[in-house]
Amino acid sequence: MSQETFLTYQKFNDQAAASELAQFFGENGLAYELEDSSINFDVSFAYSELNKEFRVKLRSTDFKRADELLQELSQKSIELADESHYLYQFSDEELMGILQKPDEWNAFDIVLAQHILQERGKEVSKEALAQLRSERLSYLREPEQASRFWIFAGYFCAILGGGLGMFIGWHLIYHKRTLPNGESVFAYTSNDRKDGNIIFVISIISVILVIAYKVLRHDS
Template sequence: MEDEFILFKKFDDAVLADTLIDLLEKHDIAFQVEETLISGNSAAMDGQQKHYIVKIHPDDVLMANQAITEQQQEDTQLLSEDPHLAAFTNAELTEVISQEDEKGSADYQMAQKILVGRGAHINDDTLPTHPQDSLSDLSAQQPKHTTRIIIGYFAALLGGVLGILIGWNLSSHKRLLPNGKQVYAYSEADRQQGRQITWLGIIVVILLVIYRIYKAL
């Protein structure tokens, strides 16, 4: 009967309501959902300004609160085990959840929970229109770094150590994409130059050590 259900939670974000509904279904807790327009708001008719009211039986309130607490603890544990998503900005997290072919992935689920926890509103308007294109742009390597390469060669010839560091950075530095994938930050040509700078710096350091040992004899 209708009067057997009481107000449990009220949201103005469909994602927040869906998250709770998924949790209630997981624990076999009966519920009802009502959508009401926010009074006095003419923009409500666009479907974005609504209240989502979740009702459950009075006897299930304790069980539902316990389920929420356990889920929060589980989410906290997952973040502690894999904290890289926690460091993402809201825009980067939105990029993760925009990958429609990855909705079943742990990253997708966790990114959505982090955004919800931050109070971010998630809807079709906030998701990138072409997520794959956006990721392609992010994964594109940086343009040629001629100045850094020249400095690296000079540093390698003058003392070695700084040149080694610059060369190592050019040859191996990677960037983390919002979907968790790592890509090289520099082009293959720049990475090749970086490897050459690194080896040049190592050779110069070895020669300097040999020279100082020879002078000390």
């Protein structure tokens, strides 16, 4: 088992596309892991590509280099794009929206958006791009608020002594998400994580009490 920590860099529904990207990184000296995290059981019994998920994982320290490699590759492909590409129909504001949220777009679209803006006389400097990405990372670092339903469910299950309460509590406390730069941050707010701690502790106490009750009942 690898001692290095690999984080998800990009997700795909298509295995061939994921393998192609992983191979590209490998050819450029980046260590990677290709993980099949597909849903193995479909309750609808209907095959769907949406149930397929393949993750290309990299070391967090290699995220920046991976971005640079994809940007270089996209720069070489720009000459193949013409005005039939859908981004040419975007307004300047919509193109800027791509640059403001690069994590929601692929590397080619980002580079093409810059190219189109430049053609329209609205070039975005490297300093401005760096600022936009910094602002985006600051936004993404903000933890989200957990669903009140799941917190209520966590307390309910914890009191009943179920393992589900323990799982919900653990998830609220420790779940993290990976930012586009490879940084890992807690997903939920400090208040939600406090609720997670309480749920987890109550769950453990409840499980112990249930086991103790069953043991005493059996002995009697």
